[in-house]
Each structure stands twice: as structure tokens, then as C-alpha cells.
Amino acid sequence: xxxxxxxxxxxxxxxxxxxxxxxxxxxxxxxxxxxxxxxxxxxxxxxxxxxxxxxxxxxxxxxxxxxxxxxxxxxxxxxxxxxxxxxxxxxxxxxxxxxxxxxxxxxxxxxxxxxxxxx
Amino acid sequence: xxxxxxxxxxxxxxxxxxxxxxxxxxxxxxxxxxxxxxxxxxxxxxxxxxxxxxxxxxxxxxxxxxxxxxxxxxxxxxxxxxxxxxxxxxxxxxxxxxxxxxxxxxxx
Numbered sequence: 001x002x003x004x005x006x007x008x009x010x011x012x013x014x015x016x017x018x019x020x021x022x023x024x025x026x027x028x029x030x031x032x033x034x035x036x037x038x039x040x041x042x043x044x045x046x047x048x049x050x051x052x053x054x055x056x057x058x059x060x061x062x063x064x065x066x067x068x069x070x071x072x073x074x075x076x077x078x079x080x081x082x083x084x085x086x087x088x089x090x091x092x093x094x095x096x097x098x099x100x101x102x103x104x105x106x107x108x109x110x111x112x113x114x115x116x117x118x119x
Numbered sequence: 120x121x122x123x124x125x126x127x128x129x130x131x132x133x134x135x136x137x138x139x140x141x142x143x144x145x146x147x148x149x150x151x152x153x154x155x156x157x158x159x160x161x162x163x164x165x166x167x168x169x170x171x172x173x174x175x176x177x178x179x180x181x182x183x184x185x186x187x188x189x190x191x192x193x194x195x196x197x198x199x200x201x202x203x204x205x206x207x208x209x210x211x212x213x214x215x216x217x218x219x220x221x222x223x224x225x226x227x
Contacts, residue, residue: 035216045154045162045205047216059214062120095161104209104216105152107173109161 002026002108004096009113016086022079022096022110030074033099035106036081038092086117121210123219130225137193139222141206144187149208151189153182157202166191201226
């Protein structure tokens with residue numbers, strides 16, 4: 001069955017960096033577009049970034065202003081999110097999600113990894 | 120950027136029908152997707168492409184979309200349906216994926 005397992009979250013000081021990972025299994029990872037979506041404590045869902053199956057097409061939410069970088073390693077069935085210059089408003093649970101074949105929705109989600117930005 | 124508007128809360132008695140709306144400018148021209156999120160859990164897709172159900176989702180969950188409003192309908196509501204529900208679309212103008220603010224469904 002499809003499994004997505006995020007890791008790499010934790011406590012980081014403002015201005016610091018973190019790299020999140022998402023290990024995929026149970027499907028042909030290299031055939032699917034993937035996304036990162038986050039949820040601040042007590043708040044709603046916010047799409048963060050999207051990457052095509054081969055990695056050549058990438059989009060980011062405007063709020064990130066170039067601080068985050070999405071990437072993938074199809075040989076390792078893994079998705080990544082490099083987060084730099086972290087701010088308090090980046091505190092959230094970060095989910096990786098598989099995009100549907102139509103690429104406009106998310107059919108499977110991981111359990112999420114918590115990122116806390118605080119001094 | 121495209122905005123989706125949901126009511127913050129909806130309440131319904133067990134066995135009744137719950138309707139959760141999602142408003143957006145000419146949303147009827149887009150494909151709308153719905154997710155259920157229970158406390159402490161990841162979201163789960165319950166309706167995609169306006170009205171289709173993923174495998175394993177009960178037929179009690181259905182969707183419609185027309186004009187400026189999309190609706191998720193849950194028939195014969197059960198206690199286990201209590202959750203937050205989010206609508207979502209892809210905005211082709213910005214190549215961004217947009218979520219509504221979420222609706223908390225309370226089963227009385």
C-alpha cells in the first residue's frame with residue numbers, strides 16, 4: 001500500500017535551516033508529481049511546493065519568497081524540502097503528499113513532521 | 120490569488136444530512152476536491168473532481184459544483200464523521216494549489 005513517511009522536523013532557531021525528507025513506498029515514485037503542504041498549529045492547510053515526476057517543473061507558494069527548495073531523488077524514492085532563513089510563521093506540521101494523476105489534487109498524505117521555529 | 124471561502128462550522132444531528140459549502144469566483148469552472156481531517160491525523164481525500172469518491176470512501180459522501188459554490192454532502196451522518204473538512208482547487212492562473220479555510224463538522 002502507498003506509504004509516505006516524513007522525517008527531519010524539530011526545533012530550530014529563527015534564521016536557521018532544516019531539511020525535511022519524505023520516504024515513499026508502495027507505488028512507482030518516479031511516475032508521480034509530489035507536493036509539500038503545511039499546517040500551522042490550530043490553523044488550516046497551506047500548500048507549500050510542488051515538483052514534477054522528473055524534477056524539471058517546480059512551483060512554490062508566494063509566501064516562501066525563495067527560502068525553501070524542493071527536490072527529489074527517484075533512485076531513493078525520496079522527496080526533500082530544504083528550508084532556510086526560518087521564521088516563527090514557518091512553525092507547522094509539514095506533510096508530503098502524492099499528487100493525483102490529474103496533478104491538481106492530493107490522493108495520499110504522510111503523517112507529517114513538526115517544525116518549530118523558536119528562540 | 121484565488122480565494123476559497125468555507126463556513127467555520129456546521130452542526131448536524133446523527134442520521135441527518137450535512138452540507139458544507141465552498142465559495143469561489145466561478146468555482147464551477149474548476150475541479151474541486153475535498154479532504155477530511157480528524158484531530159491529530161493527516162488529511163484524507165473524500166471527494167475529487169467535484170463528485171468522485173476515492174476507493175474506500177462511503178457512498179454517503181458526495182459532492183457537487185456549480186456557479187460560485189461547491190458543496191460536500193454527507194448523508195446519514197455518523198459520530199465518526201466529526202472532523203475538519205477542507206475544499207481545494209488548482210488555480211491555473213497562478214499554478215498554485217489553494218485550500219479553503221476549513222469547516223469543523225460537529226455531530227450533535
